[in-house]
Amino acid sequence: MLSAERETIRRLHSDADPTEARLLTAVYVSLKTHPCVVLSGRAGAGKAALVQHLTTALVGSDSGQFIRIGSAQWAAQSGQREYYRDLHTRFGDSQLSEVLSEAQSPQGAGKLYFVLFDGLAPDELFHYLHERFHLLPVDPTSLAVPENVLFIATVHQPSGLSDRDAALLSQAHQINVTAYRRLLPPLPPPPVGLQRAMIRDAVHDVVVARDRLRLIFGGVQLPHLRPSSHISGFLRWSGLSPDTTLNSDMWLFLANSFDRYGNGLFIADPVRNLQAAYDIRMVQRVMARLDPANAALRPELARAVGC
Secondary structure, three states: OOOHHHHHHHHHOOOOOHHHHHHHHHHHHHHHHOOEEEEEOOOOOOHHHHHHHHHHHHHOOOOOOEEEEEOOHHHHHOOOHHHHHHHHHHHHHHHHHHHHHHHHOHHHOOOOEEEEEEOOOHHHHHHHHHHHOOOOOOOHHHOOOOOOEEEEEEEOOOOOOOHHHHHHHHOOEEEEOOOOOOOOOOOOOOOOOHHHHHHHHOOOOHHHHHHHHHHHHOOOOOOOOOOOHHHHHHHHHHOOOOOOOOOHHHHHHHHHOEOOOOOEOOOOOHHHHHHHHHHHHHHHHHHHHOOOOOOOHHHHHHHOOOO
């Protein structure tokens, strides 16, 4: 019998090819680790479709637990640009306040709520991710959101970023989407308990993360970890040295790549799952060090881990 999280992964992988399955799992594990994920990639790469598939698998399509906040860039064509931008931002803030209120109510207990910031401009992302919710830079001690509210931002290939915006995005859990073409699979409504399991089983304490991994692998030492040959080759080619530090964020990501029973979410085999999770997190680290204007490198790096 599958655990609740393994059932979630089965639903995510329905009709998906191996690349799509790994990409969806990477987003899921990233959201378990930190409540905000940034999906980067060119316009039309399928980022919004990926989010729709993820949320449908977890909360269903008609639950009212998913909202989309769009960009106000359309206001740039108006003679009253600042007026309409302010109006748009206040409407978005009102939507978010309603979601946060419901998530913290007794009726929202055990439910997941997803917020998609869809194609926002860098200054709009700065408002929501930094000024409003303190989601970036990543600091678990300063989060201003309930644990059952998760945020996904889609960003088209970033270029011409200010130093402030580039620094902010460099600290995100960033995943590059190159070409997500999967159609929404027919799924029954999610079984009771899947959302509660994701909330309950997410590890946010590094001591708990280490204990979970030591229990899975039966000792103090983890299996030896180093970047896969594809990632190492990319790093040599781009002139970057690998950051292999097992810091708190890496411990949390590795632990969250397993369910509470020690089953791998990327791959059933624990050792191979650990390596897959390590490679994904290494890619996120490398993306943070790439020049935002050099968008061509990002798809190559994502393909190095099968995404």
